[in-house]
Amino acid sequence: MPAMTMIQALNSAMDIMLARDPNVVVIGEDVGYFGGVFRCTDGLQKKHGRHRVFDTPIAEAGILGAAVGMSVYGLRPVAEIQFADYIYPAADQLISEAARLRYRSGGEFTAPLTVRAPCGGGIYGGQTHSQSPEGIFTHVCGLKTVMPSNPYDAKGLLISAIEDDDPVIFFEPKRLYNGPFDGHHDKPTRPWAKHPHGEVPADYYTIPLGKAAIARPGVDATVIAYGTMVHVALAAVAESGIDAEVIDLRTLIPVDIETITASVEKTGRCVIVHEATRTSGFGAELSALVQEHCFYHLEAPIERVTGYDTPYPHALEWEYFPGPSRVVEALRRVMAD
Secondary structure, three states: OOEEOHHHHHHHHHHHHHHHOOOEEEEEOOOOOOOOOOOOOOOHHHHHOOOOEEEOOOOHHHHHHHHHHHHHOOOEEEEEOOOHHHOHHHHHHHHHHHOOHHHHOOOOOOOOOEEEEEEOOOOOOOOOOOOOOHHHHHOOOOOEEEOOOOHHHHHHHHHHHHHOOOOEEEEEEHHHOOOOOOOOOOOOOOOOOOOOOEEOOOOOOOOOOOOOEEEEOOOOEEEEEOOOHHHHHHHHHHHHOOOEEEEEOOEEEOOOHHHHHHHHHHHOOEEEEEEEEOOOOHHHHHHHHHHHHHHHHOOOOOEEEEEOOOOOOOOOHHHHOOOHHHHHHHHHHHHHO
């Protein structure tokens, strides 16, 4: 199997689906001739044509409004929002239209729409290019929310998202685009370095939405993470010497509560890690689920390690970014109880 970065894996997924299904189209700002600001759509317009891969105006509400209309009439649009920070102008199209379509039409219409959005920090993007808004969309009935942590999962999950008959928000951690995150450092250097992250099949394959993965088995504690924070969690466990199990959610909604429950019932301790701000972040929902399903198995209070309740700072990015030292501290606290 070829080695791929996440960018290459995502490109491969879209290439395969454009070839397999004539109803698949790719739209967004600079996705055509330029190949996307992060090069995820590089070469797709040249290969599949300007009617299948095309640029849009800089108007996020218009991009997703058009995509919703396309999906209602039988197409399967893959719409790119250039940075997740700019998805808010299109929120009404997603929340009030795409997410409600199956319900309000009594199942007569669906919106097989995939929205790709680069998210998170770690590339010195500052407050308007580093946000992690996934928690907002997990609150919306009718939307599925995905965030992969590696190229293999990214390709399989994106193909599944494109084939899904309901709208999927597909968040892509920018910190992982060009290679693996060296989670052993609280302040990594050269985040733009390009290194293959792992072997990825060149052909078609899928990973089911709603199924988590065990990134590391263990018996002492459970660490739940997704996206870039999976690598931070793995590094923290290695540094701590604690035999913790690391769960990579992959899909936030629908969440794989069975895998979470089985792990916490086994370990009795739980640490939840995400990059987004703490208050009303998805970690709060995960904490509630663990409390509801695993209360009598818990040996210590649930810990959350998250971003802070401030805009993402530019000058102090690595103080904001949840690094392994903070996760190690949380692990030691749950093991002390």
